[in-house]
Amino acid sequence: MFDLEKDFLYDLSKEVKTGTTVMAVTFENGVIIAADSRTSSGSYAVNRVTDKLTPVQDQIYCLRSGSAADTQIISSYVSYYTNMFSIEEGSQPTVKKAAHMFREFLYQNKQYLHAAIICAGWDPIEGGSVYSLPLGGSIVKQPFATGGSGSTYLYGYCDMNFKENMTEEEAEKFVTYGITEAIARDGGSGGIVRKAIIDKNGVRRKTVYGNKLKKFWEK
Amino acid sequence: MSGIGTGYDLYPTTFSPDGRIFQVEYAHKAVENSSTAIGLCCKDGVVFGVEKIILSKMLVEGTNRRVFSVGEHIGIATAGLTADGRRIVQNARQEAKNYENFTSDIIPIHVLTERLSIYVQVFTLYNYIRPFGCSLMVGSYDEEKGPSLYCIEPDSVALGFYGCAIGKGKQEAKTEISKLKLSEMTCKDAVKEIAKILIKTVHDETKEKEMELEMSWICKETKGKHKLVPKKLIEEAVEWVKGQENEED
Numbered sequence: 001m002f003d004l005e006k007d008f009l010y011d012l013s014k015e016v017k018t019g020t021t022v023m024a025v026t027f028e029n030g031v032i033i034a035a036d037s038r039t040s041s042g043s044y045a046v047n048r049v050t051d052k053l054t055p056v057q058d059q060i061y062c063l064r065s066g067s068a069a070d071t072q073i074i075s076s077y078v079s080y081y082t083n084m085f086s087i088e089e090g091s092q093p094t095v096k097k098a099a100h101m102f103r104e105f106l107y108q109n110k111q112y113l114h115a116a117i118i119c120a121g122w123d124p125i126e127g128g129s130v131y132s133l134p135l136g137g138s139i140v141k142q143p144f145a146t147g148g149s150g151s152t153y154l155y156g157y158c159d160m161n162f163k164e165n166m167t168e169e170e171a172e173k174f175v176t177y178g179i180t181e182a183i184a185r186d187g188g189s190g191g192i193v194r195k196a197i198i199d200k201n202g203v204r205r206k207t208v209y210g211n212k213l214k215k216f217w218e219k
Numbered sequence: 220m221s222g223i224g225t226g227y228d229l230y231p232t233t234f235s236p237d238g239r240i241f242q243v244e245y246a247h248k249a250v251e252n253s254s255t256a257i258g259l260c261c262k263d264g265v266v267f268g269v270e271k272i273i274l275s276k277m278l279v280e281g282t283n284r285r286v287f288s289v290g291e292h293i294g295i296a297t298a299g300l301t302a303d304g305r306r307i308v309q310n311a312r313q314e315a316k317n318y319e320n321f322t323s324d325i326i327p328i329h330v331l332t333e334r335l336s337i338y339v340q341v342f343t344l345y346n347y348i349r350p351f352g353c354s355l356m357v358g359s360y361d362e363e364k365g366p367s368l369y370c371i372e373p374d375s376v377a378l379g380f381y382g383c384a385i386g387k388g389k390q391e392a393k394t395e396i397s398k399l400k401l402s403e404m405t406c407k408d409a410v411k412e413i414a415k416i417l418i419k420t421v422h423d424e425t426k427e428k429e430m431e432l433e434m435s436w437i438c439k440e441t442k443g444k445h446k447l448v449p450k451k452l453i454e455e456a457v458e459w460v461k462g463q464e465n466e467e468d
Contacts, residue, residue: 085322088330100323 019188021150022052022063023178024120025162026143027171030128030199031120034175035063036150036183037191048191053205057082059198060098060121065148066135070115074105094123099131099139107137118145122198150182150189157181168197172206180213230346242350243343246373249352250299254430255386255421256285257413258296258356259396260366264406264438265358266448267296268413270388270422271431286435286447290315292325292359294437294445298386299353299373307355307371310338328359332369332377340375350374354385359445360437388421395420406438410448414456415463432457 022035035052038045054062054072056079064071078101082093099119106115120130132145144162146154157178166174172195179193193208227233228241235241256269269285286296287308295311297304314334318326335357343350350373357369357377370385371377381401384392395416404412414432422430434448 081321088333089327090329094324097322097324101321104321 019186020052020065020148021154021179021182021186021189022065022118022147023151023154023175024063024118024130024145025166025171025175026128026130027166027168029168030122030197031130032168032171032175032195032197033061033063033118033120034179034193034195036179036189037194038189039068040188045190050191051194053194053196055079055203056098056119057086057093057121059123059203060093060095060119061196061198061203062102063118063120063147064115065117066115067113070113071117074102074113074115074117077105078102092123094125095119095121095129095131096126099133102133103137103139106133110137116147118147120145120198122200124200128198146178148189150179150186153182153185154178172197176208177214181216183213184216184218231343231350232346240343243374246350246352250354250373250385251387253298253300253386255384255388255392255417256296256298256356257382257384257392257396257416258358258368258370258380259382259399259404259409259413260358260368260380260401261404261406261409261438262402264360264436264440265294265366265368266406266409266413266436266438267294267356267358267434268410268417269296269298269433270386270417271433272427273429273431280431281433284433286433288445289331290319290325291444292437293328293331294358294435296356296358296435297353300351301353303351304353304355307335307339307351307353311335328357328367328369332357332371335371336375336377339371339373343375356383356385358437360439360443362439362443391420392416406436406440407452410434410436410452411456411459414453415460418457418460419464
């Protein structure tokens with residue numbers, strides 16, 4: 001029996017989390033990042049059109065999973081500090097710098113936070129790079145990374161389909177299908193697929209709406 | 220000496236009627252009392268040389284350092300109150316380490332210089348702390364950007380130089396430096412030229428005691444790391460200077 005108090009209102013008092021799927025992959029010219037669009041509070045979808053692709057700098061983005069509040073405030077801090085440093089130095093910050101700043105915040109405050117971040121972007125020194133910053137506050141540079149609750153359904157898919165130096169088209173397909181599949185399988189992920197292609201020319205954002213998502217095996 | 224700024228020179232918090240802060244100017248005087256230090260930007264690096272007056276035969280060679288490393292890639296040479304210089308270097312090392320911890324990159328020299336300027340400037344604001352009585356030369360070498368040399372004075376002004384001298388003999392040294400073709404010089408040549416300026420031009424053998432040469436460099440050969448110039452090279456440079464003297468006689 002559905003009890004209003006126990007089953008529904010209780011859920012609303014749960015912390016807003018981005019039960020999520022996010023992906024970032026390097027390709028020949030830069031990186032492509034993609035995410036689903038569901039923010040859930042228990043079983044209530046607080047926002048079904050969330051934008052989890054958060055700009056840190058012009059050509060550095062971060063993908064947020066875990067507690068929405070934690071990830072939002074940390075990406076604000078990193079955006080602020082990268083701005084300050086780039087003014088002091090007179091040059092564009094590298095993705096490595098931004099990622100390491102994320103790491104400082106996540107690691108030093110690990111007891112208070114529930115945040116996992118993927119920091120990806122393009123800079124003139126390394127080209128496209130993807131850094132994964134999981135829950136404990138470690139940092140790993142990877143050719144591609146996945147995160148969020150839906151990522152568990154993508155390990156096999158990614159291992160089998162990833163290639164180094166893909167073309168933009170191949171990489172776009174790789175992330176779009178990945179997020180689509182995770183949305184299909186993961187209850188914490190849903191909505192639309194938001195993508196961004198970051199290369200030396202800047203950022204191009206794209207969206208794939210729900211009805212246009214490719215249908216894989218479904219009965 | 221006394222009587223220059225009478226009445227307006229007690230605290231750094233007082234301007235004189237003609238817009239000067241005498242305490243900061245007196246800090247400059249402390250630098251001018253010290254022995255000379257020279258820094259040169261060559262085509263493949265930066266070389267520092269310090270004229271150290273040997274006060275006693277009991278002093279161990281190589282102690283009482285006037286040149287310091289900050290991180291691995293930056294060198295700082297001081298003139299003036301050495302203790303003040305060490306204090307600023309300690310701050311510089313802290314800044315460099317914090318920057319590295321936060322961003323995982325080594326601190327660029329112009330960022331460090333600006334931060335040190337800001338730090339030095341703070342001490343010209345209050346009447347309960349005195350300005351630093353030392354000037355610093357900050358140098359580094361990068362494959363892409365080439366050599367960089369900055370000089371920070373007690374009034375916190377930091378200027379970039381191709382060649383610089385601080386301390387007692389800075390005027391004569393600067394004259395000699397301006398005659399050198401720095402962009403065509405290698406660091407090894409610079410070691411000789413600095414030795415020449417310090418031994419012959421700046422150091423007065425009749426008036427002062429013996430001197431010791433402390434030299435360090437950051438160059439292509441040291442792969443961008445700040446190291447003391449090998450003793451052998453310094454000895455060769457001193458020999459070369461003596462040879463030059465004989466030629467001129």
